[in-house]
Amino acid sequence: MSASKKKELSYRLPEEFQVFGFSKDLLAWYDSQKRDLPWRINRDPYRVWVSEIMLQQTRVETVKPYYQNFMEKFPTVEALADAPEDEVLKAWEGLGYYSRVRNLQAAAREVKASYGGVVPDTPEEISKLKGIGPYTAGAILSIAYEKPEPAVDGNVMRVFSRLLLMDDDIAKPATRIKLEHLIRQVIPEGRAGDFNQALMELGALVCVPRTPQCLTCPVFDYCLARREGVQEELPVKGKAKAPRPVTYLVAVIRKGDQVLIHKRPEKGLLAGMWEFPMVETDEIKWAEDVLPDQIAQRYGVELLVEKPLAQIQHTFSHLQWTLHVYLCEATGQEDLASTVRYVRTDELEQFTFSVAHHKIIEALRLASS
Incomplete structure (x- = not known):
């Protein structure tokens, strides 16, 4: 594929994504194959928020029991805001990255004080909360409020890097911003939350880092990396500094x-x-x-x-x-x-x-x- 063609695809999705219904195919697969996860019981924005913070840098199977225990102890924004920090840390013990839960509690206190205990439903307001970056904001807004906001995590970056044969370094912030722009073009009206979760699910179950399961992929026909036979070479990711x-x-x-x-x-x-x-x-x-x-x-x-x-x-x-x-x-x-x-x-x-x-x-x- 020529350099000019790659540049074009970087900023505009191929026509077949719209004409042949990429979103429709992905959602049909998600509706039949999605995992039964405790945070999918309902679309309470607080429950979605807690799950997304827990899932950062942590495996789904590890999170499940922690999530259920945490929600039993702190079932509402107000309960978390009012809890002693030692109790909150104890409920998080073993998940690691403890700054996440400190930020979560600080943000819960802000939601209680400034928003009457209701998680904000706009990108501008929710992004002001401590510990909520672009991905978490997009996940909460789309899943809880059906706002057409992208939620670009590592799974999603891998999926779209392969779909579009992108050689952009996913470790760079500019790549995430570019992918957000691309994904906005195919978020279906009224199913933004399911669409974002479907992309995450696809990356977790099918379009995995090593040996992607291309033959079972519901969007097989759209994947440019698969056509070129280079799906295992993508995404490109710069090496992090060694600890x-x-x-x-x-x-x-x-x-x-x-x-x-x-x-x-x-x-x-x-x-x-x-x-x-x-x-x-x-x-x-x-x-x-x-x-x-x-x-x-x-x-x-x-x-x-x-x-x-x-x-x-x-x-x-x-x-x-x-x-x-x-x-x-x-x-x-x-x-x-x-x-x-x-x-x-x-x-x-x-x-x-x-x-x-x-x-x-x-x-x-x-x-x-």
Whole structure:
């Protein structure tokens, strides 16, 4: 295909998308094949909103039980707005990306205060809410309110990159904007929400990243990448920067049947969550010397390092943690920092820990059994 033809397709959909009913074919497939998901029970904008925030960077099967539990605890905007933050974080525990739920609660409080508890139904107003970007705004407006707004996520970018044989880098914001313009041309009147969900469903079930199931695709006939045999080469995506490696020594400090836990600062990574005391270091082999000195300075606890407990890796979008975890025993005098406290091991489940520190709790339980 010539460069000029590709440029034309980048800004205007091929005629057959309109003439032969791309939207009609896609929706017929969706109506017969769509998954039974808990957030599709109704079109309550709050329920749609919560589901879309949970589904960011998280698999559908993982989200299902979290979503049901969250909606039971916080069934309305007002319930979420009024809830203590610790309870909200606990309900989110294990999903990761905790800034998402903090933004969700902050936005719920704004909706309660400024919109009487009703989620706004215009792009201008809904986009003002914390944590709601172009995709989430489009999803809520189309699914809950049937507004003809595109909702362009990774699945949709992959689908349309293949359909139109686009070699634009989907990691670039300009590509998303271009795709929004293209998709607006085929959003059917009165079924905007189903259309957007159908595109997402197609990307999740058929037009998958590797080995797309072209022979079962309901829009097979429209796909230019399939005609050229290059569907597995698309989309084009620039490589993200590799996460920065960081190494920590972690002290699980026991005193009788209690262990010491620390609350992280209220801003930054994993804000306000609990953890076992950690010390960033390059000197793993000197843990027995480094930990007692650093823990005493930072947390006000004298300790004796007993033995290694576990080694755990956890990757964030920008960081890769390697945690070298040691069982320790509290000794001597204590002048505890205000951010730490002793709790019984059977009380740990009452506090919100990150995934990495949940693995430490599990290792502690196995070591104690």
